[in-house]
Amino acid sequence: MGPYLLRRILIALPSLLGISAVLFTVLALAPGDPFEELATNPNVPAEVKQMLRAKFGLDDPVWQRYFRWLAAMLQGDWGYSFISRVDVDQLILQRVPVTLAVIGASQVVALLVALPIGIISAVRPYSWFDRIFSTLAFIGFSLPTFFTGILLILLFSITLDWLPFVYRADIAATGWEWWWLHIKQSLMPVMVLGLFQGASWMRYVRSAVLDVIKLDYVTTARSKGLRERVVIMKHVVRNALIPVVTLVALTMPAVFGGAIVTEQIFRIPGIGSLLIDAILRNDTPVIMAVTFVFSCLVILFNLIADLLYGWLDPRISFR
Amino acid sequence: MAGSTPVSVSAEPPSPLGGPGGVPAARGARITGTSPWAEAWRRFRRHKMAVLSLVLLLLMVALVFLGPLVWRVPINDIDFTARLATPSWKHPMGTDDLGQDIFARMLYGGRISIAVGLAAMTMAIFVGVLIGAIAGISRGWIDTALMWLTDLFLSLPQLPLLLLVIYLFRDSLKAAFGVEMGVFILIVLVIGGFRWMPVARLVRAQFFSLREKEFVEAARALGASVPRQVLRHILPNSLGPVIVAGTIDVAAAIIAESTLSFLGLGFPPDIPTWGRILFDSKDYLDIAPHWALFPGLAIFLTVLTINFIGDGLRDALDPRKVM
Numbered sequence: 001m002g003p004y005l006l007r008r009i010l011i012a013l014p015s016l017l018g019i020s021a022v023l024f025t026v027l028a029l030a031p032g033d034p035f036e037e038l039a040t041n042p043n044v045p046a047e048v049k050q051m052l053r054a055k056f057g058l059d060d061p062v063w064q065r066y067f068r069w070l071a072a073m074l075q076g077d078w079g080y081s082f083i084s085r086v087d088v089d090q091l092i093l094q095r096v097p098v099t100l101a102v103i104g105a106s107q108v109v110a111l112l113v114a115l116p117i118g119i120i121s122a123v124r125p126y127s128w129f130d131r132i133f134s135t136l137a138f139i140g141f142s143l144p145t146f147f148t149g150i151l152l153i154l155l156f157s158i159t160l161d162w163l164p165f166v167y168r169a170d171i172a173a174t175g176w177e178w179w180w181l182h183i184k185q186s187l188m189p190v191m192v193l194g195l196f197q198g199a200s201w202m203r204y205v206r207s208a209v210l211d212v213i214k215l216d217y218v219t220t221a222r223s224k225g226l227r228e229r230v231v232i233m234k235h236v237v238r239n240a241l242i243p244v245v246t247l248v249a250l251t252m253p254a255v256f257g258g259a260i261v262t263e264q265i266f267r268i269p270g271i272g273s274l275l276i277d278a279i280l281r282n283d284t285p286v287i288m289a290v291t292f293v294f295s296c297l298v299i300l301f302n303l304i305a306d307l308l309y310g311w312l313d314p315r316i317s318f319r
Numbered sequence: 320m321a322g323s324t325p326v327s328v329s330a331e332p333p334s335p336l337g338g339p340g341g342v343p344a345a346r347g348a349r350i351t352g353t354s355p356w357a358e359a360w361r362r363f364r365r366h367k368m369a370v371l372s373l374v375l376l377l378l379m380v381a382l383v384f385l386g387p388l389v390w391r392v393p394i395n396d397i398d399f400t401a402r403l404a405t406p407s408w409k410h411p412m413g414t415d416d417l418g419q420d421i422f423a424r425m426l427y428g429g430r431i432s433i434a435v436g437l438a439a440m441t442m443a444i445f446v447g448v449l450i451g452a453i454a455g456i457s458r459g460w461i462d463t464a465l466m467w468l469t470d471l472f473l474s475l476p477q478l479p480l481l482l483l484v485i486y487l488f489r490d491s492l493k494a495a496f497g498v499e500m501g502v503f504i505l506i507v508l509v510i511g512g513f514r515w516m517p518v519a520r521l522v523r524a525q526f527f528s529l530r531e532k533e534f535v536e537a538a539r540a541l542g543a544s545v546p547r548q549v550l551r552h553i554l555p556n557s558l559g560p561v562i563v564a565g566t567i568d569v570a571a572a573i574i575a576e577s578t579l580s581f582l583g584l585g586f587p588p589d590i591p592t593w594g595r596i597l598f599d600s601k602d603y604l605d606i607a608p609h610w611a612l613f614p615g616l617a618i619f620l621t622v623l624t625i626n627f628i629g630d631g632l633r634d635a636l637d638p639r640k641v642m
Binding site: 015018019022023026027030138139141142143144146147150151153154158250252253254256257260261264265275276279280282287288290291294295297298299302 | 467470471473474475476477478479480482483484486487488570574577578581582583584594597601604605608611612615618619622623626627630
C-alpha cells in the first residue's frame with residue numbers, strides 16, 4: 001500500500017501544478033489590473049506607481065510571475081484581503097473546518113442513502129421498491145440544490161418553525177446543548193447536499209451491482225451454499241463498488257459546487273460563502289486563494305478515492 | 320413514422336392482420352421501411368416517462384415562446400399597489416416586491432434559460448467532439464496530451480472557477496457586447512467550456528472501437544482519406560452516445576446558469592432569468608412563497624423532463640444498453 005500511495009501522490013502533484021497554471025492563466029488573461037486600487041487613487045503619483053510595479057515585478061514576463069506566485073503560495077504567503085485587511089490564509093483557515101464538516105457529514109448521508117437503496121434495487125430489479133426509488137432518485141438529482149434548500153426552509157423554518165435557517169457559528173452554549181444546537185442548524189444544509197449526492201450515487205450503485213450480479217463467480221458462490229446475505233455483501237458489493245468509487249471521485253468537483261450554493265443559502269460561514277462575498281466585493285487575493293483551496297480539496301478527495309480503490313481492488317496497488 | 324408501424328405490429332400477435340397474405344406484406348415493410356431513426360423512435364416510445372416528458376417539455380417551450388404573443392404584460396411594469404400579490408386572474412403567478420408580473424418575467428426568463436442551455440450544449444458538444452475525435456484518430460502522444468488535459472479539466476472545481484472567470488471577465492465583455500449579450504456570451508462560453516470533457520471521452524472511446532471495424536477498414540482500403548473516414552464513416556456512427564450526453568448537458572447548463580443567477584453573479588437584475596427571480600425572491604420567503612415556488616418549479620420541471628428524455632434517448636440510441 002505504501003508505494004502505491006506514494007505513486008498516487010506523485011501523480012496528483014502534476015495535476016495540482018496544472019490547476020495552478022490554469023488559475024494563473026485565467027488571472028493573467030483577465031483585463032484590468034490587480035493594482036487598480038492604486039491606479040484609480042489620484043493621491044499616488046505616477047513615479048510611485050511605476051516603482052511599485054517594478055518592485056512587485058508586474059512588468060516581468062508571465063512565466064516569471066507564475067513561478068513567483070507559485071513559490072509564494074507554497075510558502076503560505078497568500079497575501080492579505082483587500083477588504084478586511086487580514087491575512088488570507090488565516091481567513092481561510094478559520095472557515096475551512098465548517099466547510100469540511102458540512103461536506104463530510106453530507107457525504108456520509110449520501111452513502112447511507114445510496115448504498116442500501118442501490119443494492120436492494122439491483123437485487124430486485126423492476127420490483128415496486130426499485131421503481132419507486134428509481135423515480136425518486138431521478139427527481140432527487142433533477143432538483144437543483146438551491147431550490148431544495150429554499151423548499152426545506154419554507155417547510156421546516158417558516159411553516160413548521162422547527163429548524164433555524166441561518167447558521168450561527170458563535171453559539172454560546174456548552175456540552176450537550178452546544179452539540180444539539182449545532183446538529184439542529186446543520187441538519188438542513190447536510191440533507192440538501194447529501195440527498196442530492198445520494199440520488200445520483202444510488203443510480204451508480206444500482207447499475208454497478210446489476211453489472212456484477214449475473215457473473216459466474218456469484219453463481220458459484222451461491223451454489224457453494226453460501227447464504228444470500230454473504231453472497232451479496234462479500235462477493236457482489238465489494239466488486240461492484242470499484243466502478244462506483246471512480247464515479248464518486250469524478251463527482252467531487254460538483255459536490256464542492258453544491259457546497260458553495262448551500263453555504264450561501266443557509267449563510268454558513270465556510271469558504272464557499274467567503275468566495276461569494278469576496279467576488280461581490282472585488283477581493284481578488286481571497287478569490288484566488290479560495291479557488292486554489294477548492295482545487296486542493298478536490299485533489300485530496302481524489303487521493304482518498306484512490307486509497308479506497310486500492311483497498312477494494314488489491315490488484316491495483318500491486319501493479 | 321409509417322415505417323415503424325409494421326414493426327411494432329409484428330412485435331404483437333399478428334391476429335389483426337387476419338388472412339395469410341398480411342404477414343408477408345408486413346415483413347416486406349420491415350425490410351424496406353425501417354430507417355435507423357425510425358427504429359430509434361420505436362425504442363424511444365417504449366419509455367413511457369420519456370414520451371410524457373417530451374410532450375411536457377414541448378408544451379413548456381411553446382408556452383415560453385408563444386406566450387408573450389398572448390400575455391402582453393411588460394416584464395418591468397412597476398405597480399406598487401399590487402406589491403407581492405398572490406396568484407390571481409390578473410397576475411397568474413402573482414407579483415414581486417415591485418409589483419411586476421411574475422408570469423411575464425417567467426416567460427422571458429424561460430426563453431433565456433432555454434437559449435443558454437442549447438447554446439452551451441452546442442459549445443460543449445463541438446469542443447468535446449473535436450478533442451475526442453482528434454485524440455481518437457491520432458492516438459500516440461497527441462492522444463495522451465489531450466486526455467491529460469481532459470482529466471485536468473475534470474478535476475477542476477467547476478463552480479469556483481466559473482465564478483472566478485465571470486468575476487474577471489464580466490466588465491470587459493459587457494463593454495464589448497452590451498449588458499445582455501455580454502453576459503449571455505460569457506455564461507455560454509464558460510458553461511460550455513467546462514462541460515466538454517465527458518463528450519470528449521465518449522467520442523474518443525467510440526473512435527477507438529469504430530476505427531477497427533470492417534466498414535472503416537473497407538473505406539480505408541478503397542483509398543478514403545483520413546478526414547473522409549472520420550466525417551463520413553466514423554463520426555456519424557459515434558453520434559448516439561453524444562446525443563444522449565448533449566441532452567443531459569442542456570439540463571446541466573440550465574442548472575449552471577440558474578445557479579450563477581441565484582448566487583447573484585449571472586444575469587443582471589433587469590434580465591429576469593429563472594435563477595435570478597429565485598435569487599430576488601429569497602428574502603421574501605416568509606411573506607411571498609409563491610414568488611420562489613414558480614421559478615423553482617419551472618427549473619425543476621425543465622431539468623426533470625430533459626433528464627427523462629435523455630434516459631429515453633439512451634434506450635433508443637445506445638445499443639449497449641438495450642435490454
